[in-house]
Amino acid sequence: MKHLFAPAMAIARKDLYAEWKTKQTITTMLIFSGLVIVTFSFAFDPSNQAVSALVPGMIWVITIFSGILGLNRSFTQEKQNDHLHGLMVAPVDPSAIYLGKCLANLIFVLLVQIISVPLLFLLFDFQVISGVGLIYFVMIVFLGTFGFIAVGTLLAALATHSKSSEMLLPILLFPLVTPVVIAAVQATRIVLVDQEGVSAALSWMQLMAAYDVIFFVVGFLLFEHVLEV
């Protein structure tokens, strides 16, 4: 176990530290999510009461579109100075690289969500949930984001081999994350808008958890084939 977690932590720490020094990716992701919110306000009149039904969908659109930006950077930055080859020949399990990259990407996207989701609620004058609903909401966001990142990290590593990886990644990623997007939007809607039938939200969360486990394990096993020269 230690031979897996120690390098994974080192890679995640390296990514986070590099990000801390430049603040390039996070800033871009934040500005982008802000722009998406502004675009939403033009597309759907925020003063209209019926628009609150769209907020759950907006949360996930923001997550996925800004997440794609972060995922693109995650491996293309390793191409500079041949870092990618360095990672490949490093005496660590390739799965550890996957684990570390997943962790770093997850932290980036969660950070963006912590800022942009309250901003969305604020700008669309959405009534804030409290108590048990909030706990459910946080769990749903975490489960959905984790599933998205687990698949996204694997496919981002796959897409970096292409010269036009920025264009390739969304095309590979969107069809594959449909289940988790459907489940996340439905569960978020139940918790935020309906505020009843928590059991229905629970079954969606089970679906997300199953998806997370399946694709995390698949990514874990197949990552070495993606990274091999």
Next chain:
Amino acid sequence: MTNEQSELTGIVPSKLHKVLLAIAVPMTLVAMYLVFIWTPIERMMGPVQKIFYFHVASAWNAFFAFFIVFVFSLLYLFTKKRSYDLIAGVSGEIGVIFTAIVLTTGPIWARSAWNTWWTWEPRLTTTLILLFMYIAYIMIRNLDMEWQKRARLAAVFGIIGFANVPIVYMSIRWWESNLHPVVMSEGESAGGGLEPSMLFTLIFSVFTLMLIYFILLQKGLYVEKLKLQVKKMKAKEQEKMIS
């Protein structure tokens, strides 16, 4: 010159291909006869229902083709044999063609049967996502890099793509049942109450299209091998010109 020609003619369409083709032509004609003349016209939907035989048969064969992609992707990752990669790639392309047939015949039929071109029903949505997924698969196969690397990446995508199909289907079915409690039961799922002659025709057309799938697979493999051969010859020619 003669040497090169013999190299090219060294790869000829196999005997199996000719035999399959010889079976496929009469079988397709028989299938046409069965579909358009032999089976009775459906009482509710009229002649439009005839599209059903090709629609369902293409859908089944598309799934079959994607299953083959999955199996040969796994085989490739374990054995690293180039022929397995070629089979997976050709099968993925044929699967996309079959899926496109399903998605064009489907709306034509739906327009007259359900009075709408498209509904976001689980099977329809899953098929659409399937199409996007395997188009992405073909895009990976067309990346510009050494074949070993490309084959490995495509195999990884072929495996996770296929693993995703049941989850997509399940999640869309749940989503749908939350919106509309009444699930459309006419159409494809009416197989239980199918007239025996219709059922026979359906099964016959499924096998006909499966035969066509195998012919296309053979032909595709043949073309791929020819491409490799041409590439080899080009390299040899270049070497000759340099030296």
